[in-house]
Amino acid sequence: MSAIDPRLLEILVCPLCKGPLVYRREAGELICRADRLAYPIKDGIPVMLEEDARKLPPAEEVA
């Protein structure tokens, strides 16, 4: 279960650059295009920490 409450999407930004995030429902991730980081959503709780984020490989497109 990695769905996120839509009310959270209204206020969440990337903790590093404070830029907008892209919500990837299938992957259960919130993505910052600028920092190329994917923040995981665990049990509906977004984990907005750089040390837990997945670094996007150069080839991965962010739609």
Next chain:
Amino acid sequence: MIDRSAARRHFSRAAVTYPGASRLEAEIGTRLIERLDYVKLAPQRVLDLGCGPARETRALAARYAAAQLVLLDFALPMLRDARPARGLLQRLGGGRAPLAVCGDFEQLPFAGASLGLVYSNMALHWARQPLVALRELHRVLAVGGLLSFSTLGPDTLKELRAAAGASRVHAFHDMHDVGDMLLAAGFAAPVMDMETVSLLYADARALLADLRASGQTCALESRRRSLSGKAFAAALRAGLERQQQPSGLAVTFEVVYGHAWKAAPARTPDGHAVVQFRRGAAP
């Protein structure tokens, strides 16, 4: 300086035992909630910063029934354990369940001006750099928003410091320094005060067990990475036992309270002063 990753590990590991080993935090939380009695505020969103097991969630939800509650902690297991309370609130409060976010208060994942009240009970002394955290809080608060918090001051655990040596125990900021930091972070009209609380433990072992069970063991970057060793543990216990009275071991906590507002900026970001003009007669 505090190693945030280590502190996060300690708190995550202690999620189950924390509620039973943090009676001071519970008591100060009650007092901090009571202080909100004197403040008139109708926030849209309320953030509980460093919520731990989210003990004050119910009180905050009752007080700000129209607000959306947001919980933030850097220890994910604490937020998971806060779930039952969230379910209960959802049944009581018509669907406005608190929203949980795992994050760091020195790098907040919230949009600017998105919150009307930040409540933080006994958390800010875990900041690596309190000024960085306060700047972040100023950023996420809307104009007219309030920061209300409790934290720990320099006399905290002085008995432990005497027994273990100052380098082994976290240093805490004086309330005057915290007040200066609030101003430096852009806050207006900060009000600070403090009280000294003495907790009575049965003995040294009980104090150390509580600190461990609440995840509040040393997380200083300069801490020894290897196990402290039996010799140190024995010296520490002996040092604490020397301070013990027949009634038990009294341990000091200096509790610092603060609140401060985000006022409308007196200057725009490019340095122009803001002057208000009103049409019509003088008020």
